[in-house]
Amino acid sequence: MTLDTLVSEIRKKRSFLCVGLDTDLTKIPEHLLIEDDPVFAFNKAIIDATHTYCVAYKPNVAFYEAQGVNGWRSLEKTIGYLNHYYPKIFTIADAKRGDIGNTAHQYARAFFEDLDFDSITVAPYMGKDSVEPFLTYEGKFTILLALTSNPGAFDFQVNEKEEESLFESVLKTSSEYTHAERLMYVVGATKTEYIKAIRRLVPDSFLLIPGVGAQGGDLKAVCESAMTDQVGILINSSRGIIYASRNTDYAEAAAARARALQEEMAGFLTD
Amino acid sequence: MTLDTLVSEIRKKRSFLCVGLDTDLTKIPEHLLIEDDPVFAFNKAIIDATHTYCVAYKPNVAFYEAQGVNGWRSLEKTIGYLNHYYPKIFTIADAKRGDIGNTAHQYARAFFEDLDFDSITVAPYMGKDSVEPFLTYEGKFTILLALTSNPGAFDFQVNEKEEESLFESVLKTSSEYTHAERLMYVVGATKTEYIKAIRRLVPDSFLLIPGVGAQGGDLKAVCESAMTDQVGILINSSRGIIYASRNTDYAEAAAARARALQEEMAGFLTD
Secondary structure, eight states: OOHHHHHHHHHHHTOOEEEEEOOOTTTSOGGGGGSSSHHHHHHHHHHHHHTTTOSEEEEBHHHHHTTHHHHHHHHHHHHHHHHHHOTTSEEEEEEEEOOOHHHHHHHHIIIIIISOOSEEEEOOTTOHHHHHHHHTSTTOEEEEEEEOSSTTHHHHTOOTTSSSOHHHHHHHHHTTSTTGGGEEEEEOGGGHHHHHHHHHHSSSSOEEEOOOOSOHHHHHHHHHHHOBTTBOEEEEEOHHHHTSOSSTTHHHHHHHHHHHHHHHHHTTOOO | OOHHHHHHHHHHHTOOEEEEEOOOTTTSOGGGGGSSSHHHHHHHHHHHHHTTTOSEEEEBHHHHHTTHHHHHHHHHHHHHHHHHHOTTSEEEEEEEEOOOHHHHHHHHIIIIIISOOSEEEEOOTTOHHHHHHHHTSTTOEEEEEEEOSSTTHHHHTOOTTSSSOHHHHHHHHHTTSTTGGGEEEEEOGGGHHHHHHHHHHSSSSOEEEOOOOSOHHHHHHHHHHHOBTTBOEEEEESHHHHTSOSSTTHHHHHHHHHHHHHHHHHTTOOO
């Protein structure tokens, strides 16, 4: 997919919502457990109900791996379904991979070729040769962890005592990688105070922002500091949408939550 | 597995060798491709031929994921085979995972419970709450990336301009995590000049050291700077062993390479 297509879909749907498919067998409605593949049945229903209100889906790969071979098959079916029925939806493999050259090539092949995701999240710890193999794919995007939204982000990513925090170093250094135009960044919404600093370093890059609740305040603050004239942000919501109800109305409940977020987002899109 | 068992196996076998199972369909002997599961057939033959000379195996998870459902099944069979036939061998899932609480729990469950690996490699970028879920498992070990052996390690891990490099901060900070006694660290052998600094910060922790060739000089330098009175190191070799020959004698060739390394290592074990 191209960035132009993504931006055009955002403007058409008036939404920059990404729905996180953190699908957990212990949390989906019980009546689905009799299905052959309950995880895929759940994902399919969620996708069919919410696709009008969002522009991206992000399966969290850990939840699939936790189910072994069956989980991997559910992931294959989910991405296959998305690519077949909703080809203009941007897909993100939330895998947070990060390994050296040869291994990074294997991961790139698994997620970009075999599964045909549009993008993958990657951890920057190992540096350039762990990231560039992903960047060789035209029409594919690599979403690098910069500043995450968890408490542990302050262990290493942010260091007030040093002149430059690790997350700033990641933004600066990766901007010099070959095909850096295929980079996006994960930036936690719990740190809006940092977003302006981030925008000075990567003024145009798309940011994938998790951790925004349904509260208008959060969304407003994030949009004001992070949006660009090409939108430049995707906001992810996972459990708040997919587990809105654990009864037979789970898909409708998810759609209602996604729609509420979409309507809020529409207010921040100027044209 | 306990550390005592690992150390006792090292002393018994006079080896601290870890064999990396970076098994790649495009690199294994062609005659295996007619097997139902060529990757498992290859791993099984390599394990049967080399287990006398090593104390650990480390499948690189990327290579299995790259084969999708089939690859995941090969990984399950490989770890199942090791746990059944060679229960005293230390097993490492080289997965370099790193994600927040809930997701880290999913990964821990996949690798420690379902697959029953003794240990997993984890990336520290997201900090404490991405590491501690792995540390809750008694008898399991978490091998944190500290200083890797690839060129990109110098992008973020090492910073000569700052008072403290990121890898030092990772060692110090993680030593304070709950159940830090279940931590080991990945330290690249191409950086022997840093190993003494590392030993000052983590004097007793086991180090998993990749990047040592069959050259005696490398091994000697690493042993002199990194070994503790409880040995404290595992040295990994992957391609140098498993792809020693691409003909029908591949298992014997791998055994010969593993044995040569074991014999070298025996010289550095004092009792």
